[in-house]
Amino acid sequence: MHEFQIIQSYFTHLSRRADLGVGDDAALFRVSPNCQCVVTSDMLVAGRHFFPDVDARTLGHKALAVNVSDLAAMGAEPLGFTLSLALPSVDEAWLADFSGGLLALATSFNCDLMGGDTTRSGSGAGLGGLDGLVINITAFGQVPAGAAIRRDGARVGDDIWVSGTLGDAALALALLQRQRAGESLPEQDSTTLAQLRSRLEMPTARVELGLALRGVASSMLDVSDGLAGDVRHILRASNVSAEIDCDALPLSSPLALMTFEQPWQRWRLALTGGDDYELCFTAPLSMRARIADLVGELGVPLTRIGRVVPVDSLGAPRVMWQSEISSDSLAHMNDWQGYNHFS
Amino acid sequence: MHEFQIIQSYFTHLSRRADLGVGDDAALFRVSPNCQCVVTSDMLVAGRHFFPDVDARTLGHKALAVNVSDLAAMGAEPLGFTLSLALPSVDEAWLADFSGGLLALATSFNCDLMGGDTTRSGSGAGLGGLDGLVINITAFGQVPAGAAIRRDGARVGDDIWVSGTLGDAALALALLQRQRAGESLPEQDSTTLAQLRSRLEMPTARVELGLALRGVASSMLDVSDGLAGDVRHILRASNVSAEIDCDALPLSSPLALMTFEQPWQRWRLALTGGDDYELCFTAPLSMRARIADLVGELGVPLTRIGRVVPVDSLGAPRVMWQSEISSDSLAHMNDWQGYNHFS
Structure with a gap:
């Protein structure tokens, strides 16, 4: 299966947030006037962050949830995300479940898949199951300028x-x-x-x-x-x-x-x-x-x-x-x- | 070495583009009025995209260059990027060279490191050298609304x-x-x-x-x-x-x-x-x-x-x-x- 077929079959997502989504060199989206763009990125590695035999649907959910949680922690409204996957092999049933869990959560937050990258994982792969699987999500959101809730605002007495x-x-x-x-x-x-x-x-x-x-x-x-x-x-x-x-x-x-x-x-x-x-x-x-x-x-x-x-x-x-x-x-x-x- | 020490030692970068850079849940930056935000993401895997013994400085350069190239292909102005690293081990000489090559290119494009994630790579690591190393960069830029150069604009006779x-x-x-x-x-x-x-x-x-x-x-x-x-x-x-x-x-x-x-x-x-x-x-x-x-x-x-x-x-x-x-x-x-x- 070709990279483009994987993306087309499992990661094409009707984006309401992007002006241009998956399929060009880059995606385009708008940040509302007087808002700042908020960006965060988390990488999940098989054997470190999840068991290699974890249910694919829950893994898709969690990979996005941990990023959206970082947006939430800024007081930001989610807009979209990019997904990079290093796959040890192409398992279509796994991909269908993973993208199902991922896109269900994306839809619930109105946070659209806008782009990404799909590749084979390195020579560490092939030891069985999902060993070698790496997932990286970068999520974007927006917040009215100056309204983000940062870590440096705690005051004595709070x-x-x-x-x-x-x-x-x-x-x-x-x-x-x-x-x-x-x-x-x-x-x-x-x-x-x-x-x-x-x-x-x-x-x-x-x-x-x-x-x-x-x-x-x-x-x-x-x-x-x-x-x-x-x-x-x-x-x-x-x-x-x-x-x-x-x-x-x-x-x-x-x-x-x-x-x-x-x-x-x-x-x-x-x-x-x-x-x-x-x-x-x-x-x-x-x-x-x-x-x-x-x-x-x-x-x-x-x-x-x-x-x-x-x-x-x-x-x-x-x-x-x-x-x-x-x-x-x-x-x-x-x-x-x-x-x-x-x- | 702790994740935070790695980030502080090698990936703290005086950001002129970010309102809030590395160190909070997420980074904050502004897109100029009447501009769209442009986003692209590329994952590089040891043994697939580079030799595990490649010079760290050139690898840092290339990891960012391939993403900035996607921004260039949209006619976009680079603004910043997030970096996720899955490291097989903590090799400080390697990190110094990698971040040196990466941040030199970032500075030349006025494209600032705004955040990211650092983790250990999975059980495939430990086979030697950089086996298991995974690098993901998501780069952001901006383009005046409607001015992005997309793939769908070619006309007969061009x-x-x-x-x-x-x-x-x-x-x-x-x-x-x-x-x-x-x-x-x-x-x-x-x-x-x-x-x-x-x-x-x-x-x-x-x-x-x-x-x-x-x-x-x-x-x-x-x-x-x-x-x-x-x-x-x-x-x-x-x-x-x-x-x-x-x-x-x-x-x-x-x-x-x-x-x-x-x-x-x-x-x-x-x-x-x-x-x-x-x-x-x-x-x-x-x-x-x-x-x-x-x-x-x-x-x-x-x-x-x-x-x-x-x-x-x-x-x-x-x-x-x-x-x-x-x-x-x-x-x-x-x-x-x-x-x-x-x-």
Whole structure:
């Protein structure tokens, strides 16, 4: 099958957003007057970011969702994306499912496939399955000039908020890894995996929430590598510190009910596991009522987990973890970082 | 080395084009009023698009050049790009050279690195050298609304033009492959390789020419997979056929002087080899004088190689190859296609 046939069969998409879509040297689209263009890019590698035998439809969903989540974290409206695929082989059933999951999500966000590249993966391929598969998506959006919610706007006294629940994808991944290692999961763990698996494989990009937080949030990012590491990006960019109340961390019922040997293991999962794709943001106290209203308007849980404080006399932004319920656990948390792709 | 350290050490670039560059969830930039945003994306895979031991500096150059060439082919002005890297390992000397070559070209085009992603490559890595390395660049530019030079504007009677010379990169690649297979090249071939190697490894993106051809060319693309296949993209998009004079194909001295067993082998190299990154365009006859002026103004050779004709009674766009010097060779050419990444 020729590259052009692959594109024509699986990745031709009626674009309402592009003036010129797939099929020329480049795509053309318009940014609304007085708007800035917003651009982000994420690369997913088989064996690193997904299991080589993952369901193709969920993979198509996730590859786009993680990029749209970055647009959401800027308060941007999605416009379109380019897709680059390095394929170990041409498997038409796989391509149909992958593009199905991808384009279904694209349609739901009115975020159009505008172009890209398709090639064979390198000599590392051929080890079986999707080994060697690499997916890169670059997504574009727009935001009224000056309205983007950046990482450097947190101010001392602001509340710190997070959407949804934390650690669900990490728990699903941990259970999936045990299952893949040949372990027969106890019934309760199987139920938990069934409940949380979609949080790992079909993450929700909080676009509507991101848009609603323009003029409300003072800084924002999406939590992709674990809140413990990611919140530090806001702190460093804004030159502030944070007090975070571990007792307030929003946990799903399956994660809250899970038994751990040590209480801090639950927090480690919630704070360092990654793949949450929830929005973490800061906002002045004056916005509390507005934020409470958003919970009802959008149907998205929003939880106040801490507050922004000045950097201490050493001048280094840091997180001070707090807990009344399990203060013994706090000693375990000081060096928690986000996921490091090179460790 | 942590992902953030890699980005900070090697890919932080003083951006004059971005309102917000590397370091947030997404980058922000502006498109000038009444302009369309132009976007293109290319993925390069070790072992497919470059030798795993290729010089890192030239690889950095080429990875960006092939994308900027697509912007040039639209008549667009480059603005910026995102870079995604899947690295088999962290080799700081390699990263310094790669980013050096990349950012030198970026600076020369005023095309700024605005963001991206860095990750480890998958389990195919570790086979040695750069095996597993994947580079994806998505480049953005702008063009006044309606001024982009698309593939679908060729009209019957237009001339067909090409910039520079064809087949040089393909000849360099053929010689390099012989050398890598252990062959000791004759002196003349070594000289030819030395002369043409930069055409393969450091291609020129014809940005200035692309801009100058706005309002002059009726259709355009960049020749990346060989003119024989690529020109058909214009023909199909415009629903026209072409007569191309093989005797007029612009060849460099090293390629013209190379000895081939059959005369058509030279044309095959020039027409199907790929990696030329020259611009192929159509223009009305009334533009001949303007195009002749451009040769002097820009110092870029522009050669008229054929003309646009109506599709025949079968209604299928096709190329009719012509030659007075070597008409026997034409029989070999009918099924010549561009490079197929999946054959």
